[in-house]
Amino acid sequence: MSKAFINGDIFTGEEVLSGYTLYTDGDTITDVSPESPCHSYDGEIIDCAGKTLAPGxxxxxxxxxxxxxxxxxxxxxxxxxxxxxxxxxxxxxxxxxxxxxxxxxxxxxxxxxxxxxxxxxxxxxxxxxxxxxxxxxxxxxxxxxxxxxxxxxxxxxxxxxxxxxxxxxxxxxxxxxxxxxxxxxxxxxxxxxxxxxxxxxxxxxxxxxxxxxxxxxxxxxxxxxxxxxxxxxxxxxxxxxxxxxxxxxxxxxxxxxxxxxxxxxxxxxxxxxxxxxxxxxxxxxxxxxxxxxxxxxxxxxxxxxxxxxxxxxxxxxxxxxxxxxxxxxxxxxxxxxxxxxxxGVDHHYGFLAQGYKASFVVLDQQLNLDSVWVEASRID
Missing domain, CATH: 3.20.20.140 (Metal-dependent hydrolases)
Structure with missing residues (x-):
């Protein structure tokens, strides 16, 4: 199932993007976009509530x-x-x-x-x-x-x-x-x-x-x-x-x-x-x-x-x-x-960008782990 991670800052590994959405499909990031999910989006929407997504x-x-x-x-x-x-x-x-x-x-x-x-x-x-x-x-x-x-x-x-x-x-x-x-x-x-x-x-x-x-x-x-x-x-x-x-x-x-x-x-x-x-x-x-x-x-x-x-x-x-x-x-x-x-795996890991593994962390402002996602699956 595709997922859209909204309302969070995104640290790409190079810069922090605010107001962007991270999209995944399967185990891969498909887009990091300023566009929010449209009304017809049929994937799962995850509200990051102001926290920061960063490379795992x-x-x-x-x-x-x-x-x-x-x-x-x-x-x-x-x-x-x-x-x-x-x-x-x-x-x-x-x-x-x-x-x-x-x-x-x-x-x-x-x-x-x-x-x-x-x-x-x-x-x-x-x-x-x-x-x-x-x-x-x-x-x-x-x-x-x-x-x-x-x-x-x-x-x-x-x-x-x-x-x-x-x-x-x-x-x-x-x-x-x-x-x-x-x-x-x-x-x-x-x-x-x-x-x-x-x-x-x-x-x-x-x-x-x-x-x-x-x-x-x-x-x-x-x-x-x-x-x-x-x-x-x-x-x-x-x-x-x-x-x-x-x-x-x-x-x-x-x-x-x-x-x-x-x-x-x-x-x-x-x-x-x-x-x-x-x-x-x-x-x-x-x-x-x-x-x-x-x-x-x-x-x-x-x-x-x-x-x-x-x-x-x-x-x-x-x-x-x-x-x-x-x-x-x-x-x-x-x-x-x-x-x-x-x-030598920096084409799959280490950044949040299109084509990379959907393996990342969600952190609060104190750098505490809020959640961990491995290939777009949440780790409990």
Whole structure:
């Protein structure tokens, strides 16, 4: 059924339109028009009552949600459960993310993602493989028993997804530049993370196709006066993407403000790094045999090592506005337009315009979620 969303401001991803109507048919936006529905319009009319429609959020790093950890339920049903858990918080599309695991589990994650996309589970844009090609000295909560160097033998497996984006987080010093180039040439998005690389090593990787940085600042060499490190290379580079976790725990707000000011506009992407506790009543789960507890929005082991987050995307947007003094429109772009561009899906997501997916959020003046629409269906 066609729908007409009236009496709301429309943030297109570029500008705010007042007095316009957003029309949908099926799962697609058919028009954003100053024309109101005529008397003969036979579709459903939704009164937005002065609220704001904005592009739905896209999360490129989601380990779990709704009580499900992708590593534990590595199939299409697991992906669907995670997707549904995050939809309630405005995330209309995502990359389910596998934390370092066995090669068999990596293959299972790729197969599960192919199946989820084939089954048309809304908003599954591909898969994020975070490891296991990481530096043990920057392991975070990852299990180093799974770690290995990224060698040529792994390129076919990492390039095997049939449809959608594959994002691989790796440590550049655990591989060779030509392998980064090979993966990049195969369409894989290679990000640096959990890395002890030097500035020079990172620059070489960037010159060979490295596309971004996973949870900037966390588990990587910092920027120092005479050793710029991974962080310095990331902020200097104008073409790469940086994921940031704005939860008040992973990175100090002052550091994030400086990073946003330094990085080229349009290249900062909000991520949640969410764990199964998001959208779940149970705030405990097990990872690699170790219990993780989420308390006051912070996920950590008994030894107090951060283990992902209990963050959802609408909270990340609000935190960015309130804590980092970022304009609300830019914060929404960081959660929608920019990740869509990063994944190369900005012809379907990240904007509200004719021909785009009818996947968007409706927000009140305080940026609280009023409703979420995924492919023109309201999420309850």
């Amino acid at each position: 959020f896209i999360d490129i790093q989601v380990n779990g949600g709704g009580g499900v950890l992708f590593n534990d339920q590595t199939n299409a049903d697991g992906i669907e459960a995670i997707v549904k858990a995050h939809q309630r918080f405005g995330t209309v599309a995502m990359l389910p993310t596998l934390i370092s695991d066995s090669h068999e589990k990596i293959q299972a994650a790729i197969t599960a993602t192919d199946e989820a996309i084939a089954e048309k589970i809304p908003g599954v844009l591909g898969v994020h493989l975070e490891g296991p090609f990481l530096n043990p000295e920057r392991k975070g909560v990852h299990n180093p028993e799974y770690f290995s160097a990224l060698e040529n033998d792994f390129v076919p497996m990492l390039s095997a997804l049939k449809t959608g984006a594959t994002l691989v987080t790796m440590a550049p010093e655990q591989s060779q530049p030509e392998i980064v180039k090979q993966l990049s040439n195969n369409g894989v998005l290679v990000f640096a993370g959990h890395t002890g690389a030097s500035y020079q090593q990172t620059k070489v990787a960037l010159n060979n196709g490295l596309k971004g940085f996973t949870h900037l600042f966390n588990a990587m060499t910092p920027m120092l006066s005479r050793e710029p490190g991974v962080v310095g290379a990331a902020l200097e580079d104008t073409h790469s993407w940086c994921g940031i976790i704005v939860d008040g725990y992973h990175v100090d707000n002052a550091s994030l403000k400086v990073a946003i000011a330094a990085k080229a506009t349009g290249k900062m992407v909000l991520v949640t790094d969410a764990m199964p506790t998001v959208g779940a009543e149970d705030k405990r789960f097990v990872l690699n045999g170790e219990e993780i507890v989420a308390k006051n929005g912070r996920c950590a082991t008994a030894a107090d090592t951060l283990a992902g987050s209990d963050l959802d995307m609408i909270s990340a947007v609000n935190n960015t506005v309130k804590w980092l003094d970022v304009d609300w429109q830019e914060a929404i772009r960081m959660a929608s337009t920019y990740p869509a561009q990063c994944l």
